[in-house]
Amino acid sequence: MDIWKQDYEQLIFLQDRSTLFKAVIAVHHTKLGPALGGCRMMHYGSEEEAALDALRLARGMTYKSALAGIPYGGGKAVLIARPGSSRMRETWFRTLGKQLQKLNGLYITGLDLGSTVQDMDWVREETSYVTDTTGSLGATNELTATMTAYGVFLGIQASLKRVYGSESPHSRVIAVQGLGKVGYKLCRYLSEAGAKLIVADVDPERVRLAAAEFGAAPCDPNAIVSVPCDVFSPCALGGVLNEASIPGLRCAAVAGAANNQLAAEEDGDRLHERGILYAPDYAVNAGGIIVTAAELEGADAAKAKRDTERIYNNLERIFAQAAASGLSTARAADQMTEALLK
Numbered sequence: 001m002d003i004w005k006q007d008y009e010q011l012i013f014l015q016d017r018s019t020l021f022k023a024v025i026a027v028h029h030t031k032l033g034p035a036l037g038g039c040r041m042m043h044y045g046s047e048e049e050a051a052l053d054a055l056r057l058a059r060g061m062t063y064k065s066a067l068a069g070i071p072y073g074g075g076k077a078v079l080i081a082r083p084g085s086s087r088m089r090e091t092w093f094r095t096l097g098k099q100l101q102k103l104n105g106l107y108i109t110g111l112d113l114g115s116t117v118q119d120m121d122w123v124r125e126e127t128s129y130v131t132d133t134t135g136s137l138g139a140t141n142e143l144t145a146t147m148t149a150y151g152v153f154l155g156i157q158a159s160l161k162r163v164y165g166s167e168s169p170h171s172r173v174i175a176v177q178g179l180g181k182v183g184y185k186l187c188r189y190l191s192e193a194g195a196k197l198i199v200a201d202v203d204p205e206r207v208r209l210a211a212a213e214f215g216a217a218p219c220d221p222n223a224i225v226s227v228p229c230d231v232f233s234p235c236a237l238g239g240v241l242n243e244a245s246i247p248g249l250r251c252a253a254v255a256g257a258a259n260n261q262l263a264a265e266e267d268g269d270r271l272h273e274r275g276i277l278y279a280p281d282y283a284v285n286a287g288g289i290i291v292t293a294a295e296l297e298g299a300d301a302a303k304a305k306r307d308t309e310r311i312y313n314n315l316e317r318i319f320a321q322a323a324a325s326g327l328s329t330a331r332a333a334d335q336m337t338e339a340l341l342k
């Protein structure tokens, strides 16, 4: 990877050799406000891989916040885990907190894959540039996942409206890949709206629960991508929409929570060519970052919900712009967002 060819404002490498602490902070864009994005803690094959992940994720945060209309830029921290790192957690997160304090608000961190509310509490003891601490809006009652699921539900409704002329999920077949914090709550919204659910998860217990609670039809995790349905909703992994999977899709639309659903930029064009309506991931899954923004401005859950409702309208605008320009919805969303970043 050539670091200088990537798109970002600052890339900060942190280390403390005495405690084996290694982290990367990517600040992608701050014109609309301080860089906001969680801290991921995981194993990486190399420091370069960690930096690339931070850069890619930070860019995604810029686009998500800008389109969601919240006054923040995009950033991300990754903390490089290694065998035995659980013993070092407190030290490492305190070190991160001290470094964030030195950055003086350029970047605000929070929860992401592999980090916990306890970790954020340690950061908080060193700096105020952190969200998702104990008792905060983002850490309470799973509001982040609930609003993300609600936003995806709205994204599915907007997609149904575009494809069928009616937003109602009643009797529509929705295939949900991943029944984690977001996917399971999404199933609840859909089930209450009368949708027929097909679900898959690598954890059979989650599938059993969804079948019992929502009457969902279980599906093999390897088959859910190509199951016949009205809307396919990826709520597990990134990269599920790719050169190999797109020809096998049997849905009218895709709208889900997973980040980075398109493996490559051209995959948005592939969906467009197949006549499948793609609701761009960062437009659909902004509910979580909207909760974080509400937390930072001292607002409540009701405000976060109102702001999440903008997702429906954003998608209508993206679909209209794509139709008018002949571009894929992915490219139309990028164009709309990039205009906001100038």
Ligand SMILES: NC(=O)c1ccc[n+]([C@@H]2O[C@H](COP(=O)([O-])OP(=O)(O)OC[C@H]3O[C@@H](n4cnc5c(N)ncnc54)[C@H](O)[C@@H]3O)[C@@H](O)[C@H]2O)c1
Residues within 6 Å of the ligand: 144, 145, 148, 177, 178, 179, 180, 181, 182, 183, 200, 201, 202, 203, 206, 221, 235, 236, 237, 238, 257, 258, 259, 285, 286, 288
């Ligand atoms: N939690 C949020 O608020 C939020 C916000 C924005 C985006 N997202 C994204 O949405 C996705 C889901 O988030 P989450 O918080 O529900 O995560 P999670 O870890 O709680 O749930 C993921 C679920 O997917 C399942 N899974 C993993 N691999 C699978 C596979 N191959 N097939 C089927 N199921 C599989 C897991 O068993 C798990 O139940 C992630 O991509 C996440 O980055 C989440």
